[in-house]
Amino acid sequence: MPNINSFDILDSEIQKASGRPTVLEALWDGDTQGWFLILNLYTETGKFFWKRETRQHLGTVSFGGDIRLFNGEVPSWPEAELTKEWGQKAASKYGLTFYFPSDSEPDDDCPNWTQRHLAINCADCNKLIIPTDSEYLPKDICYNCHLKREFRNKD
Ligand SMILES: [Zn+2]
Known part of the structure; x- marks a missing residue:
């Protein structure tokens, strides 16, 4: 490799x-x-x-x-x-x-080329992502945008 x-x-x-x-x-x-x-x-x-x-x-x-x-x-x-x-x-x-x-x-969490049809666009940054199956994370945004939202909500 x-x-x-x-x-x-x-x-x-x-x-x-x-x-x-x-x-x-x-x-x-x-x-x-x-x-x-x-x-x-x-x-x-x-x-x-x-x-x-x-x-x-x-x-x-x-x-x-x-x-x-x-x-x-x-x-x-x-x-x-x-x-x-x-x-x-x-x-x-x-x-x-x-x-x-x-x-x-x-x-x-991004789809590979052949998985694109399973993906959604992140509601915040528009990046293609496979929705998470975690019950603790939002499903409409990517993990990075989730962290950014958490950070903004802190204060
Ligand atoms: Zn995002």
């Missing part, structure tokens, strides 16, 4: 994939080390009735850890900025669709 840290690496991973690239997907995921982005490529093989779409994992974009969150600064997400830039480049080079549902902040 390569760590993608330049457009050239992303580009060579796309070229290694079999089939015609149709969609490049960027989704957030997190572990104990912090947030990172997973890049997947959907490709199409065959024609007409024999058309098949496959999803291939290309690699991750990780800038290592959420230590910046504890420095008391507003966290910024350069990996999101770079992924956006590389995705747009790939879109114009290959004529594919670049799908990055949460391109300014980490969120792992």
